[in-house]
Amino acid sequence: MRRLIHLPLSPFCRKIRLVLEEKGLDYRLVTEKVWLRRPQFLAVNPAGTVPVFIDDDGTRVCDSLAIGEYLEERYADPPLMPVTAADKAEVRRLVYWFDLKFHQEVTANLLYEKVNKRLMGTGTPDSQAIRAGLDNIKYHLEYIGWLVDRRNWLAGEAMTLADLAAAAHLSTLDYIGNVPWDRFPPARDWYQRLKSRKSFRPLLADAVPGIPPPAHYADLDF
Amino acid sequence: MRRLIHLPLSPFCRKIRLVLEEKGLDYRLVTEKVWLRRPQFLAVNPAGTVPVFIDDDGTRVCDSLAIGEYLEERYADPPLMPVTAADKAEVRRLVYWFDLKFHQEVTANLLYEKVNKRLMGTGTPDSQAIRAGLDNIKYHLEYIGWLVDRRNWLAGEAMTLADLAAAAHLSTLDYIGNVPWDRFPPARDWYQRLKSRKSFRPLLADAVPGIPPPAHYADLDF
Structure with a gap:
């Protein structure tokens, strides 16, 4: 297995x-x-x-x-990457965007300050980092909206690894109630499409002991 | 072009x-x-x-x-990646090791403190960061030695993108004279093999205005 x-x-x-x-x-x-x-x-x-x-x-x-x-x-099927080298490069650019840039600018400032420090017993959240994270996330949600305004999914017409990378980060921040969805409708619509997929269900069922998610976390109509 | x-x-x-x-x-x-x-x-x-x-x-x-x-x-030829998915995964693991982990633990603490801050006019070097970088680099040179003791190159029998990623980082630190080669002979031998390649020559000819490299930088017998 x-x-x-x-x-x-x-x-x-x-x-x-x-x-x-x-x-x-x-x-x-x-x-x-x-x-x-x-x-x-x-x-x-x-x-x-x-x-x-x-x-x-x-x-x-x-x-x-x-x-x-x-x-x-x-396991090529179903594909989560496009076919040409140039199209793959765009998927990878966005995967790295979220896994490196978004991670550093948002996830580390919010999730790691609020949750990881608590789980690991490494101190109290740094309020300056949290403010920076709450500020930075807006610009990334704006960027998601900008992309899906021009394309069906983040990297093009098909859903790819780029969408899953981005949604994975946002799902952890949604778990701690730190995504201002209401102010970014295009990003919310894109996330709703992902959240409604069968693949997302196990994530929505996650419950970390001592850190309950907000009510809307598992709600498909958030 | x-x-x-x-x-x-x-x-x-x-x-x-x-x-x-x-x-x-x-x-x-x-x-x-x-x-x-x-x-x-x-x-x-x-x-x-x-x-x-x-x-x-x-x-x-x-x-x-x-x-x-x-x-x-x-441009598949000559290849810088092995053939099987599992072997490629090992190359990628090491590329990310150097581009993410080594970068954060060493390059950022040394090169960015000493050179980038000066070029960008963003303050003076943080001596605590420099000490951390000088300390961390030892453990990575040790790891390189451990790998090449078991394999011909970092990720296996052939030279790959993993060797180039690692050597690229080390070449920038060598430019500022911050690699304690003498204390890590296996890593030095591996680097010497790379440094002797034709592909390395343009890097060895680099000269950043105001920041001259040490004498051994372009020396193949360092």
Whole structure:
């Protein structure tokens, strides 16, 4: 059985869960509290991060970007990447946009300050970081709106890994009630399309002990 | 003519220059002072980062990770990626290791503190960051040595994008004399093999005005 070593509120793990669900692959989730830095886990992934994916033939893949590419190559159908090198480059540009830039400017400032510090016992939230995150998210929601105003999905006419990467980040921030959907209707409409997909259901069923999501989190008509 | 919009000491740009050289592709370098945030450049790449690659058919690719994948797909020969999905995953894991982890733990603490702040006029180097960078680099050089002790190159028997990504970072730190090669002979031997390649020559000829490299920088027998 395939395994995904993960954390429920990690946007990178959520992206891979969405990919696995979209591709209809069976897998088992294994939680790893990465902050404990267990030697057994560091032997699996010296970077000490999740997700780590173990395929049914034992192939082990570390890093969500590498896992995304691996799954696309190994399980091509249904595709989450377009066909030409240039179109793929646009998908990848946006995956990195969300996994690197959005992550640094928004996810780290909000989710990590509010949730990770609490889970890991590494101090209290930094209010300046939270303000920055709440400010930065607006510009990214604007950008999503700008993209879907010109295209059906973020990277083009078909849904791709770029949409899943972006939605994975936003889903974690939605879990802590930090996405101002009302002020960004085009981004909300795009997210609603994703949230309504079958692949999204496991994410909407997540419940982290001690950190209940807001009422609208699992609501498809938010 | 292909163009690479770049900065001479950006490790991400250097990685792509190495790829272009290894693949024997002609291209022209165009320097972009990204910190000026010129509107014309932001229209080309809204992330405001270099490298940006413009292919001979006008295809524009932003983000060094996306450019690396694009070039591999569009100009497959000679290959810088292995054949199987699992082997590619190991190359990608290491590319991300250097472009994300090493970058954050070492390059940002040393190069950005010492050089970028000066070029951009954004203050004086933070001595605490520099100390952290000098400390962190040891553990990465150790890891390189550990890998090449088990494999011919970082990701396996053939030289790949992983070696170029790692060498690109180290070449920028070598430019500012911050790599303790003497204490890590296996990493030094590996770097020497890369530095001796024809693809490396343009990097060794770089000279940033006001920031001369140390004497050993271009020396193949360092």
